Amino acid sequence: MRIHQATFIKSAVKPADYPPPELSEIAFAGRSNVGKSSLINVLVERKGLVRTSSTPGRTQLINFFTISGECPPLTLVDLPGYGYAKVPLEVKRQWGPMMERYLAGRETLRAVVLILDVRRIPSDEDLQMLDWLRAYRRRPVVVLTKCDKLTKNERAKQITQISLRLDLPREELVQFSALSKEGRDNVWKAILAALEE
C-alpha cells in the first residue's frame, strides 16, 4: 500500500473542533506508550508525521490526519492513550468524556484499531476499551505490536494468553512491529476489510 500524501490537519478536544465529517475515518487507540503513533507512521511511511516519544502520555489530544494514495482518501485519528499513572489528574478527568464524545458521536468513524503490547497480558483498561468499542458498535481491529521484542516461541505463547484474555480467536490478532515493519500489509488488509463492512 503506497501512500502519496499524508497531512496533519488539527488537534481537537471537543466535536466543534473536529474537522468536517467528510472522509471515512480510522482511529487508533491503546494505552500510553504502546506504540500508536509509531504504527501510524509505518502505515503511511512517514517517519515524522506523528510525533512519537519515549515519555508515555505525550498524545493528550485527538489528532487528525488525512491520507491518500492507493487507499481511498481517509482520515486517520491518533487518540490519546490511557493507563499512564503520571498524567496530571486534570488530563485524566477530561480523557473519558473526550473519548466518549468521539467514539459515540463521530459519524464518519468506520473502525478503531486497538493496539496492544504483545509482551503484556491485556489490562482491565484494555478490556474496558474493547467493551466500550463494542457498546458503541465500533468495529475493533486488534493489533499486537512490538513483536520484534519476543522470540518466536515467546510470541506464540503470548498470543495464546492474549487471545484467551480477550476472548478473540488468535487469527483476529494482527502481529506487528514498527521496528521491522512486519505486519504492515496485514494491518492495512484489516483496515480495508473494516471499511468494506
Ligand code: GTP
Ligand atoms: P503516547 O502517545 O505517549 O500514548 O504513546 P504512543 O502509543 O503513541 O507510542 P509511541 O509510538 O510514541 O511509541 C512509544 C515508544 O515505543 C517509542 O520509544 C517507540 O520507539 C517504541 N515503539 C513503538 N512501536 C515499537 C515496536 O514495534 N517495536 C519496538 N521495539 N519499539 C516500539
Ligand code: MG
Ligand atoms: Mg502517541
